[in-house]
Amino acid sequence: MFTGIVEELGRVAAVEHGAESARLTLHGPLVTEDAVHGASIAVNGVCLTVVEADAEEFTVDVMLETLDRSSLGSARPGDPVNLERAMRADGRFGGHVVQGHVDGTATIVERVPGERWEVVRFTLPESLTRYVVEKGSITVDGVSLTVASVDEKTFTVSLIPTTLELTTLGHKRVGDTVNLEVDVLAKYVERLLDSREAGSDR
Template sequence: MFTGIIEEIGSVQQIQPGAQSMTLTIAASLVLTDVKVGDSIAVNGVCLTVKSFSKDRFAADVMPETVSSTSLRQLAMGSPVNLERALAANGRLGGHFVTGHVDGIATIRDKRTVDNALYIRLSLPQGYDPYLLHKGSIALDGTSLTIFEVKDTDITISLIPHSQEMTVISKKPVGDVVNFECDMLAKYVENMLQKRQDTDQTMSKDFLQQHGFM
């Protein structure tokens, strides 16, 4: 589990391709201060497991499903990547709950500067509009952001100067892609409502207990 508050920007140092998979080696510093083999680190919003590390880099395997469904397959030597360690139980939740299980890839359609903010409009694939809420949360390349405009499957987000400096999305050109993860709570609610319709169940204490909310 992550918060979407990026800790640092790392750099891809090596890509070892497999038949359908790959192993990434990423240069970093802050996220390695307390790292252990088996720890989770989000790389552009994708939860990866540390398989080995040194004082200035770590390596992680990327399985075929992750390669095919995320933008990690487009990384090259030297590519900058957002990095975040998994949330500690005693840590502050500065963003929102982010699982690191990417839903898909969004395309940057437009970028414009308004005073100190960078506005970015992105297009998501069809089918995700139930999770897109004005002033709701979304993770883009692992960064927790607030949606301030929704038009069908297009959303607009805004980056403050700190986020522009500390994340990779502000540096990506129009036409480039980012990983997106919709709000986990929205997906649970939609799933619950769908099951209620399918089984003609009513919202009750028993229903909430059955689905893990009590």
């Protein structure tokens, strides 16, 4: 489990493409401090398992479904990435519950600078619309954010200077793709309500 608080702005060091998978090597000296084989690290919001690690880099395998569902399918050497280690049991819970299971991707359609912040508008896949609410939580490229506004096709977030400086969201441009993970609590509530309705029909 993760919290959506990015620990380090790393970069893609190498990409090896296979027939139905890819192996990524990522530069991230902070998150590799205690990385061991089998450890979980979120890369742009995607939970991946460490295969190899040294003092500055770690390697992960990415399966075809993840490549198709997330922006990692187009990752190239030199690309910046948001990195977060799995939450420790005694750690602070600074964001919200993030599983690292990407629900889909979105495209940046607008960036509006403010005095010290920036409002960014993203497309919203129709399949995720019901899970996104104003003032609710959403994960964008692994960053825990609060939804500022939402309509049937788009949503906006406000990015503070820290987020702009320390995550990939400060470098993304209109037209770029990001990973989305909606609040898992919303999905659980939906499933419970569906089960309740199904039970009442018996």
